[in-house]
Amino acid sequence: MTQLLQSAIIFGTVILFGALGEILTEKSGSLNLGVPGIMYLGGIAGLASAFAYESSTATPSPVVCLLLSLVCAFLASMLGGLLFSFLTITLRANQNVTGLTLTIFGGGLANFFGGSLNKMAGGVGQISVAVTSGAYRTNIPALANLGWFGRVFLSHGFMVYLAIILAIILHWFLTRTRAGLNLRSIGESPATADAAGINVTRYKYLATCLGAGISGLGGLYYTMDYIKGTWASEGTIEALGWLAVALVIFSIWRPLLAILGSYVFGVLTWLYLYIPGLDRQSLELFRMLPYVVTIAVLIFVSLRRKPENQPPAHLGLPYFREER
Amino acid sequence: MSTVRHNEPLIRIVKRDTISRPKSWGIRIAAVLLALLISGLFIYSVTSLNPADVYKAMYEGAMGTTRRRWITIRDVMVLLCIGVGLAPAFKMRFWNIGAEGQILVGGCVTAWCMLNLGTSLPTPVLILLMAVISIVAGAVWGILPAIFKARWGTNETLFTLMMNYVAIQITSYCVALWENPAGSNTVGIINQQTGAGWFPDLFGQAYGLNVVIVLALTVGMFAYLKYSKQGYEIAVVGESHNTARYAGIKLSRVIIRTMAISGAICGLAGFLAVSGVDHTISTNTAGGRGFTAIIVAWLAQFNTFIMVLISFLLVFLQKGASEIASQFNLNDFASDVITGIILFCIIGSEFFINYKLIFRKKKGGAKA
Numbered sequence: 001m002t003q004l005l006q007s008a009i010i011f012g013t014v015i016l017f018g019a020l021g022e023i024l025t026e027k028s029g030s031l032n033l034g035v036p037g038i039m040y041l042g043g044i045a046g047l048a049s050a051f052a053y054e055s056s057t058a059t060p061s062p063v064v065c066l067l068l069s070l071v072c073a074f075l076a077s078m079l080g081g082l083l084f085s086f087l088t089i090t091l092r093a094n095q096n097v098t099g100l101t102l103t104i105f106g107g108g109l110a111n112f113f114g115g116s117l118n119k120m121a122g123g124v125g126q127i128s129v130a131v132t133s134g135a136y137r138t139n140i141p142a143l144a145n146l147g148w149f150g151r152v153f154l155s156h157g158f159m160v161y162l163a164i165i166l167a168i169i170l171h172w173f174l175t176r177t178r179a180g181l182n183l184r185s186i187g188e189s190p191a192t193a194d195a196a197g198i199n200v201t202r203y204k205y206l207a208t209c210l211g212a213g214i215s216g217l218g219g220l221y222y223t224m225d226y227i228k229g230t231w232a233s234e235g236t237i238e239a240l241g242w243l244a245v246a247l248v249i250f251s252i253w254r255p256l257l258a259i260l261g262s263y264v265f266g267v268l269t270w271l272y273l274y275i276p277g278l279d280r281q282s283l284e285l286f287r288m289l290p291y292v293v294t295i296a297v298l299i300f301v302s303l304r305r306k307p308e309n310q311p312p313a314h315l316g317l318p319y320f321r322e323e324r
Numbered sequence: 325m326s327t328v329r330h331n332e333p334l335i336r337i338v339k340r341d342t343i344s345r346p347k348s349w350g351i352r353i354a355a356v357l358l359a360l361l362i363s364g365l366f367i368y369s370v371t372s373l374n375p376a377d378v379y380k381a382m383y384e385g386a387m388g389t390t391r392r393r394w395i396t397i398r399d400v401m402v403l404l405c406i407g408v409g410l411a412p413a414f415k416m417r418f419w420n421i422g423a424e425g426q427i428l429v430g431g432c433v434t435a436w437c438m439l440n441l442g443t444s445l446p447t448p449v450l451i452l453l454m455a456v457i458s459i460v461a462g463a464v465w466g467i468l469p470a471i472f473k474a475r476w477g478t479n480e481t482l483f484t485l486m487m488n489y490v491a492i493q494i495t496s497y498c499v500a501l502w503e504n505p506a507g508s509n510t511v512g513i514i515n516q517q518t519g520a521g522w523f524p525d526l527f528g529q530a531y532g533l534n535v536v537i538v539l540a541l542t543v544g545m546f547a548y549l550k551y552s553k554q555g556y557e558i559a560v561v562g563e564s565h566n567t568a569r570y571a572g573i574k575l576s577r578v579i580i581r582t583m584a585i586s587g588a589i590c591g592l593a594g595f596l597a598v599s600g601v602d603h604t605i606s607t608n609t610a611g612g613r614g615f616t617a618i619i620v621a622w623l624a625q626f627n628t629f630i631m632v633l634i635s636f637l638l639v640f641l642q643k644g645a646s647e648i649a650s651q652f653n654l655n656d657f658a659s660d661v662i663t664g665i666i667l668f669c670i671i672g673s674e675f676f677i678n679y680k681l682i683f684r685k686k687k688g689g690a691k692a
Contacts, residue, residue: 031481033421087668091675096419096481097622100615101667108660115655116370242489249482281500288493291486298486302478311479316419322339 004274005152008266009160014222016163016262018244020170021215023253025081027174028207029187030088031316033099035215036241037106038080042216043223044110045069045076047231050132050224051117062135069132069220077216080106081209088318089204095316107238110219114231133229136221159221163259166214170255183207187312190319200319218244246294252301252309265290336682348677355673356637359666366661371652378648385647386640396636396643398531401538402597403635406617408538408545408628409589412582413466414618415549415626417562418473420583422484423590424614425491426465428607430458430594432498434521435514435605438598439502442520450521454595462591463584465491470583474576488614495607502605511604523600534600541589546628558582590614619667623674638663 018035025032032038049072054060084102087093137157144155174180185193186203194200219237223229247265251257268289272278278286301309364375386396406423413420437454445453465487472478504512515521526532549555557578561568568575597609616638624630645659 033485083668087672091672092679093671093674094622096421097619098668098671100421100618101664101671104612104616104660105664105668108657108664111657112655112661115657119655239489242485245482246486246489249486281497284493284496284500287496288490291489291493295483295486295490298483299472299476299478302472302476311482315479316481322337 001274002148002151004267004270005263006155007270008263009152009156010226010266011269012262012264012266013156013160013163014218014226014240015244015247015265016167016258017159017218017221018215018241019247019251019258019262020163020166020255021077021211021213021218022245022248023211023251023255023258024170024214025208025211026248026253026315027187027312028183028204029190029312029314029317029319030085030204030208031095031099032081032084032102032208032212033096033245034080034084034102034106034212035099035244036238037103038077038212038215039219039222039241039244040106040110040237041080041219042073042077043219043237044113044231045216046073046220047129047223047229048072048113048117050129050229054129054131060131062131062138065129065132066135069129069224070217073216073220074213077219078209078213080216081212082205084212085205085208089201089208092318092320095318103238103241107235110237118231129224129229133224136224137228157225159217159225162217163221163262167255167259174255184312187314190314191321194319194321200321215241215244243290246291249311250290250294250297252297253311268293334684336684337679338682340678340680343677351673351676352670355669356666359669362669363662363665366665367648367658371654373652378652379644381648381651382641382644385645385651386643388647392643394529394531396639398534398601399639399643400632400635401531401534402593402601403613403617403620403639404631405538405541405593405596406590406613407620407624407631407635408541409462409586409593410617410621411545411586411624411626411628411631412549412555412558413586414621415562416558416579416582418470418579418583418586419481420466420469420484420586421481421618422465422469422487422491422587422614423593423617424610424612425484425488426462426587426590427594427597427610427614428488428491428495429461429465430591431598431605431609432495432594433457433461434595434598435498435502435511438514438521438603442515442518447520447522447524451523451599454521454599455592458591458595459588460591462594463588465591466583466587467580470580474579492607495605495609499606510606513603514605515603521599522603531600534596537592537596541592542628542632545589549626549628554578554581616663619671623667623670637666641666 018039021038022032022035046069050065050069053065053068080102084098087098088095136159139155139157144150146154174184182193182198183203185196186198186200190200218240222237222240223231243265247258247261250265251261269287272283272286360379364379367373367375367378385392387393406427410420410423434454434457437450437457441450441453469478469480469483469487472483473480499509499511502511503509523530523533526536549558557568557573560571560573561575561578565575568578594609598605602609620631620634620638623634641663642659645662646656648654649656649658
């Protein structure tokens with residue numbers, strides 16, 4: 001049980017980052033389907049920068065490793081978001097098409113360099129950034145040893161708590177600040193927001209780029225903590241990215257619910273290990289659960305028609321002032 | 325008298341009323357050339373290879389021999405089939421992101437037929453049966469989100485997206501169920517000895533039947549969208565739900581019917597991929613083509629003949645890039661990078677086709 005919850009939290013954190021970024025983006029009315037690609041970019045940028053630093057110095061300092069990869073991952077993902085924003089907001093391209101292209105591009109770029117890094121380090125799966133990965137997985141032993149509670153909740157690297165803190169900040173930002181209110185109004189009705197004097201373009205750009213940066217941290221956490229500073233070109237990040245998009249719906253666009261939702265997804269993902277007598281076939285059906293649950297939530301929300309649970313009204317639709 | 329200072333922006337964006345065909349194609353070709361330039365820079369900066377050699381190798385990889393040409397054609401046909409399936413849904417502004425899943429369920433039922441009925445039915449009957457069942461399976465997968473969209477306005481982009489993963493897990497389940505040999509986690513080539521349920525050669529070509537089916541669909545869909553009453557209804561619904569209601573079009577019926585057609589053709593693409601190409605089933609049967617086809621359908625603006633061109637361009641790039649990968653010892657994902665760059669450029673170029681930029685005139689030239 002402890003084991004299950006512990007791995008659920010680690011799994012959940014990956015998609016929590018992705019979902020938090022996407023919530024911020026979607027609240028501005030942009031449906032960025034490039035989340036998997038952005039998470040790929042974050043993952044590879046963190047890994048490549050750490051690898052470059054670790055192999056250039058004899059005694060790499062964990063703090064530098066950590067900061068460098070964190071900053072690089074965030075910036076690379078933001079560049080992905082910037083590309084999406086430029087195409088959809090300035091060049092008025094379709095959001096779905098641009099997002100999907102970003103997923104293809106991000107995945108391709110990351111796996112291309114990931115494969116090259118593996119080759120440089122000698123063979124598949126050989127790349128390892130032990131120091132950086134260690135820094136990400138450092139915990140406080142005194143807390144981690146506090147019985148089952150410590151093992152489940154206090155034994156993780158700092159990124160787990162960073163995700164929770166980010167979710168709380170995001171919640172506070174969206175519900176308690178003027179800028180958050182403006183952002184939400186753009187997602188609901190950009191024309192109204194525009195008439196009220198809010199700079200729609202600037203808000204959308206910022207929300208999409210920062211959102212992408214946050215999503216990218218999910219990819220970073222995956223490479224550094226989940227698979228311990230290695231690279232595998234097998235498309236797991238893509239699946240996780242789509243799961244993050246699902247989580248946004250599951251948590252009905254609320255950051256605090258996303259924390260809970262991500263751990264629920266984590267439990268659903270690992271539960272099969274703890275069910276006796278499950279054969280391989282049923283295991284595959286079992287893995288369907290998070291998606292089925294998400295569909296159920298999507299249907300339920302649209303049936304109930306409660307306004308506060310709906311997706312942003314202008315989600316995925318373009319806004320051009322002169323085309324009303 | 326003081327002059328009024330107008331704060332004219334440096335660049336104004338004006339929507340074009342019309343654009344001549346040569347001009348719009350000129351812009352598109354310029355975009356592709358720009359993309360090739362950027363990709364060339366990318367290749368050069370990573371590998372220091374001469375991009376011209378690389379592009380030559382790409383051509384060799386896609387079109388070098390008769391066999392390679394046929395493989396390119398084969399893959400174009402599958403991608404085109406999916407794109408044709410997506411066209412009616414997109415024209416209705418219904419975001420069917422679920423092609424991937426619709427292909428897979430179509431593929432799964434096809435594989436089931438090949439495995440279980442392969443020996444007991446004659447090939448023509450079997451092929452017809454598989455086509456029908458895969459069409460039904462794809463249609464069911466497409467109708468589900470459509471019903472909820474039509475009745476309760478459930479967001480179709482997210483719904484169809486999630487349906488993909490349900491289908492992927494069903495496929496994994498089937499693969500685990502049918503795996504051969506045991507423990508390999510693949511189904512292997514189905515009916516390798518008998519070839520039961522495989523497409524027969526047509527005009528002496530293994531992929532002749534694929535070409536015939538898909539081209540017939542392409543022409544049929546073009547006519548359906550352009551000349552039929554239902555096609556017109558789709559266009560009206562896509563432009564405005566309110567107009568459609570006012571004109572007496574039954575919205576929910578059009579939405580559900582169109583998605584049934586869309587899902588059905590995508591299901592048929594799954595049949596094509598399993599029975600006509602791979603002769604096996606795996607979660608890679610769709611291989612992201614359901615997503616790529618979305619881009620194909622959108623860029624072609626629902627014109628199925630333009631889809632032929634775009635599908636060809638994309639498959640050409642993929643084949644070419646995997647050839648470079650093996651010739652120059654790069655890895656396969658280079659093709660995704662190049663595809664991404666080209667798509668970004670084409671997506672961006674649409675802006676310059678729909679809008680024109682008017683720069684602020686130099687001082688003295690402008691009058692209020």
